[in-house]
Amino acid sequence: MQNTDIKSLFSFLLKSSIIVMFLIIEVNAQTVDEIIAKNLKARGGIEKIKAIKTQRIVGDISFGSGKANPFMVEMKRPGKMKDEIIINGKRIIRTTNGKTGWVLNPFSGSDTARPMTADELKNTAGSADIDGPLLDYKAKGNKIEFAGKDKINGKDAFKLIVTMKDGDVRDDYIDCKSFLEVKWVGNISTNGKAVKVETYFSKYKKIDGLMYAFLLQTDTPGTTSTQKIEIKKVDVNSQLDDQLFEKSGLYVVDYKDAK
Secondary structure, eight states: OOHHHHHHHHHHHHHHHHHHHHHHHHHHHHHHHHHHHHHHHHHTOHHHHHTOOEEEEEEEEEETTSOOEEEEEEEETTTEEEEEEEETTEEEEEEEOSSOEEEEOGGGTOOSOEEOOHHHHHHHHHHTOSSOSSTTTTTTTOEEEEEEEEEETTEEEEEEEEEOTTSOEEEEEEETTTOOEEEEEEEEEETTEEEEEEEEEEEEEEETTEEEEEEEEEEOTTSSOEEEEEEEEEEESOOOOGGGGSGGGGGOOOOGGGO
């Protein structure tokens, strides 16, 4: 084979590889956007999701085989969140205005509020995003890759690998039929170290045209640590004062719906 033939063949193979590569990228992007679009529609639609200004979630939380304890989470745009748990009559409370946060934990040996650590603020920021990482993911600086299908509790689910703007990576599993999220796998930061956790979502119910999972079961692979949340009530767009998400909000008792 002459040099010109070799060069022509090499050029053809190179161009073919580039075409195939771009086709793969295009198909992947199309699949990702299609799955996300169907997920957002299944949740209630982009318009309804973005219309959520506040939400209050009330229910029970249990750790391992322990008894259930009442809990409440209140959220308000942008990035404000307060959560509290009652254990043996005592309230463990965390609150953040989206920039700073505070913790009041009588089981820590102190009745004085302390500032959230950097790890706690980082973990809370993800939880306080009402929209979630899929909605407007490009504008948020997130990257999403389609990674095929997997079986979640015996049912097919699409696997999406989500790389957050800060570099954190999480896996989201979207049911192939309902297009609702059925599993999440990611990391939480504890004492500067990433700890892998996974949460399963089930028993969805429609509240004001929006779908909420009423059962969340979380475990830490490789350990016996488990957590179960059973939701009793969801209030959307109720009046939540900004004070709740400041340090002073730690001392506001607004727990009647959780009892």
